[in-house]
Amino acid sequence: MVAALGALATGTALALLPAAPASAGIHGQEWFLDTLHIGQAHRYSTGKGVTVAVVDSGIDAGHPDLKGHVRKGVDLTGYSDKYGWGDDSGHGTAMAGIIAAQGGGEDHAYGIAPGADILPVQVGSDPPIERLANAIRWSVDHHAQVINISMGINRRDYSVLTAAVRYALDHNVVVIAAAGNLHNSPVRIQLPAKVPGVVAVTGTTRSGSFWDQSSHSKPAALAAPADGITSTDSRTKFKTGYSTGYGTSASAAIVSGVAALVRAKYPDLDAANLINRLTATADDKGPKGRDSRYGYGIVDPVRALTAKVPHVDRNPVGTPAAKSHRATRRASEPSETTPVGLYVGIVVAMLVVVALLTALLVVRGRRARRRRA
Template identity: 40%
Template sequence: MLRRVKAGRPRRAAAAVGALVLVGLLPAPPAVAGPSVPSDDVRGAQRWVLDALNAEQAWQVTRGAGVTVAVIDSAVDPKVPELAGKVTVGPDLRSDAYDGVVPPAGVHGTAMASLVAGSGRDGGLTGLAPDAKILSIPVLTDEPEYRLIEPDDGLGAPVETPISRAMRYATDNGARVISMSLGEYVPQRADRQAVAYALERGVVLVAAVGNDGDSVAARRYGTSFWSFPAGFAGVIGVAAVDRLGRHAAFSSDNLSVLVGAPGVAVPAVKAGGGYVLMEGSSVSTALVAGVAALIKAKYPQLGPELVSRALATTTRGVPAGRYDDKIGFGVVDAAAALRKAGDLTGYRAAVPVQSGLHFGKGATSPPPVRPGPDPVRLWVFGAGVLLGLAGFGAGVVVLTRRSERR
């Protein structure tokens, strides 16, 4: 999720539609309206972001080649220099009426894709996985649009949603990482099943936790409303931090947060070209998706649960108590996460148990006796069959004699 940014204090986004979202509305993220960044200064402007994530050290190991990251968002502009030759645009999945028309390139989707896989061509912006590919799956537009999704009553087949369609499409079309800088307040059954579908096939899911940290409700209750799909088990929920690694006040705080990443004044590419400063947990999500792409490029067989572990156990700025609901386990460190992922490749889910070991000091119980035929039951069964046959035969004889007499 993204917040509108102006020079000075950022504006809060979509605060007035919360009640509608609660009945299943899928809003587009707020449009980007931030200060532009001069083209000759974009590398300097993004330096702090790359340093915060320890990206350049990670690039000595891999730059993400061979991995496709699905960006479920507004449509990505494939013509901007940083993304030229790297983008495949999928079908418009905002509805189930596939008309083959690709929606116009979106500011939000293009920006997120650049943060994931910007090539840095000709001195331009560099994403966290600069050699990765992008699969753009449009489910939103930049203009606020509100489409009522029929609430799922839990009976019969789940009600399909744009997000569930997009996750399945991405999984079936080669994505190894799915970046979702969006969310809704209601957990849809179809979305939950699509999450399970992707995880079962080894796809890493990364999603924004939302931008409700400074909302009236969050201040009143001391926690933010959950956003989905970030709130589903197995999805890496990402919160935003500032230049000092502190929790950004607008970023949602709840137990869906796994890790944090830069999300304040982060340069990104605009649709049509040029650069803009962006703010929100959307930005943080795209950056972490790029780090996940680095891990999958180096260790393609590593499961999503171990990618999550690599990210969460190697963080910087670890909060007191090792975890809090503002930045999770801390700010992602790409290089350290790659090293940890290498260690986890030898992980085995089950530990073999030595034969002969048992609890207590006494002798082990005898092995169970293989079940076999019970003689008594066989005799009873046989006798019953014989008696039944004898009775049947006697009945036939009696009926035959009666018929002959008549």
């Protein structure tokens, strides 16, 4: 939670800090709940019946604020619990708490969508891009309706990730990812947040201004609180089971929670229209319309649940590139990856050969005529 890409992005991260003691308790430290009017939003939806996949470091499934709402997931690293129920770093547990912590008094955390279930998909720190793509596909195949990815990676070729996002959207599964933090990523938004079709989430402060440590660029879709977010944590890391941190990891988890609320209220929406409901009802900040910092604006749960939003035919955050047809192309068709210059060279070479053969035949014909004469 401290870093959007956290320990899971580049192997470097700020440390999660134990939640500071306060007379108001853990729940009283969750300022973002009041800022986003979550109490009012719960009059319309708690996310009941929705499954949110948390692609992360695993989850402390026995945490008292999560117990009973963590499904059997998977450990794609092969090194930990087969269900993804172990979490040494605490990052995944923090994201799960932001999304679906159950509350239970002032000494417990309360999530955005306490009615939702969490599906842990453990991928480890700085996962290979193929593993991240497999995590998306596995989540879809195991009935997740929202996928939260509070991490990021840098790769030049990310076609395998693009294909996985397309697979999710084709199955009406919304993918939400953290934009990144400046201390462990470049200014520009990283993968998978920058893949067209993914809801890339940047960070804001308590006052609603842009958090100056948030990565930002054109793919930004929505913004949400990132400044001092208190949530659940792995009890193997902090005995209290709670921590406070900073980063767009938390921002993405907040938007994933809101997406779960909307999915439960409007179960018939396809992915494009669910995303459109989130973006069309956002509190527009910065330059009018979509911009590189806030995207369409700060997520507004109550408006997303209650506003009248026209149906759309296109995803407002883009569409992943079409699938490759290399495997089904005809023999006469050029490969999609073959450079155009290579074909030009082949044609030129063939013309040269034809010219040489023609010249040779002409010379031989002249010699034959001379001999006969």
